[in-house]
Amino acid sequence: MARYGHSRGAYIHYLEMDMIRKQPLLVLAPMVLAAGLSAPVQSAEKLTYYCSAQEDWCQLMATGFEEATGIKVSMTRKSSGETLAQIKAEAANPKGDIWWGGTGDPHLQAAEEGLGEEYLSPLRAEQNDWAIKQAESAGNQTIGIYSGALGYGYNEDVLKANNLPVPECWKDLTKPEYKGHVQMANPNSSGTAYTTLATIVQLFGEDEGFDFMKALHKNINQYTKSGSAPIKAAARGENTIGIVFMHDAVKQAASGFPIKVVAPCEGTGYEIGGMTIIKGGRNPESARKFYDWALSADVQSRSLEVKAFQVMSNKSAQSSPMAPDLASIKLIDYDFGKYGSSAERKRLLKKWDDEVSVLPQ
Secondary structure (H helix, E strand, O other): HHHHOHHHHHHHHHHHHHHHHHHHHHHHHHHHHHHHHHHHOOOOOOEEEEEEEOHHHHHHHHHHHHHHHHEEEEEEEOOOHHHHHHHHOOOHHHHOOEOOOOOOOHHHHHHHHHOOOOOOOOOOOOOHHHHHHHHHHHHOOEEEEEEEEEEEEEEEEHHOOOOOOOOOHHHHHHHHHHOOOOEEEEOOOOHHHHHHHHHHHHOOHHHHHHHHHHHHHOOEEEEOOOOOHHHHHOOOOOOEEEEEHHHHHHHHHHHHOEEEEEEOOOOOOEEEEEEEEEOOOOHHHHHHHHHHHHHOOOOOOHHHHHHOOOEOOOOOOOOOOOOOHHHHHOOOOOOHHOOOOHHHHHHHHHHHHHHHHHHOO
């Protein structure tokens, strides 16, 4: 007590003066707190973006949108099947705002299950008819953004080194000489591989189609997670033949790798890549801005910067002379309504799991 004077009175006087000095702060503190709680929180615009296209294209879209709008983008890149599974798992508390790219079948399945938000873009009139048909078939919960034919590519050097003939048809890939030389993705995780399974069933009929898948299984060296991985492995010389969308094989050839692209002689299926605004997303306005931006001709023309050789949905978008000419490819009448349904997808995948994947190689 001597620290504050030599008497009890002096000490009490000090405490009184100290309380007077602090009183304005004590009164002000709750006022500041109340003001902070009642004031609206102004957060910067942002977008959580799920992408199922090739990695460099996903990145280009994310950075391009940020630069064009100032909206901060958080991107996750996964294959189509994986993204659909994630959106379904998050349905009660959606974390994503928009899903861009990847095969259209999973986007249609998302629409069927009510996981997409209906939206009519002001740029709708600029899109090709096939993109609009895709949208209308899904109650406008998705829209086509690009198209590409299924096929495969092979490494010319590796093929020659192994004295293998050039494959020209789907059924060539089941021949014994190609054992261990073929790679495709797993249809459970990859939209590309699911399109392959659905294509083979439509092309040959279900019984013969599954006989084909069983014969092909004997020659598969690996089922990858990503649809484009088999042709990337072939480009590196780690694999010989990769079953992929033809534009993915063209990308590797355009990058200087000895990849040759094949449109199978029997005919083949194709994809219509999709874009979906996720229902209940936290940033719906940002999602709609991205949706409109992604449908513009200028943005779609930027696909050439990353050697993406799909046919784009906007009629005025630029395309590369290296892009596969869909008019010259024997395309099947792919039934998007049936094979884009959740029930058919589940049925085919279960049958593939039960009858094909379990077989010895």
